[in-house]
Amino acid sequence: MTQIGVIMGSISDWSTMEETCKVLDELKLDYEKEIISAHRTPEDMFKYAEEARSRGIKAIIAGAGGAAHLPGMVAAKTTLPVIGVPVQSKALNGLDSLYSIVQMPGGVPVATVAIGTAGAKNAGILAAEMIGAFDDKVAERLETYRSEMTTKVDDMRGELRD
Numbered sequence: 001m002t003q004i005g006v007i008m009g010s011i012s013d014w015s016t017m018e019e020t021c022k023v024l025d026e027l028k029l030d031y032e033k034e035i036i037s038a039h040r041t042p043e044d045m046f047k048y049a050e051e052a053r054s055r056g057i058k059a060i061i062a063g064a065g066g067a068a069h070l071p072g073m074v075a076a077k078t079t080l081p082v083i084g085v086p087v088q089s090k091a092l093n094g095l096d097s098l099y100s101i102v103q104m105p106g107g108v109p110v111a112t113v114a115i116g117t118a119g120a121k122n123a124g125i126l127a128a129e130m131i132g133a134f135d136d137k138v139a140e141r142l143e144t145y146r147s148e149m150t151t152k153v154d155d156m157r158g159e160l161r162d
């Protein structure tokens, strides 16, 4: 069953949001991906947010850039956890996206990650951790993911010494 919804404001966000999907694939989590724009398809955005829980979605990852209203507006319409990914915009390097997403009013949280691809990757891991809090198999896969990262650092140390 699809547990994670990955949405983004435009196809131009895909090169960033692809990192979310890659890590979800790696952690073997079921997800769906869709383009939904807060400004260009507002009705679709509200419908998605309102129906997500009844469709079995447990967490929503929303990426957007510039006037990045998608994560906040989705959060306004659901009590599912929403993770916001600030896409690196051309004009302001993503600082606009970050501020648009992170400065939510008290009562309507969006868990905001870093600007760009690192944030997109972490959004996937964070969603997996939310699922893993209730699913031991997912938690185990996260443990493996962590130990593989540690091994990679060991490899780097070896490389530096050689």
Ligand code: RP5
Binding pocket: 008, 009, 010, 011, 012, 013, 037, 038, 039, 063, 064, 065, 066, 067, 068, 087
């Ligand atoms: C936002 O506007 C999207 O999330 C995207 O980051 C930005 C620019 O969209 P395009 O003009 O590239 O479609 O809604």
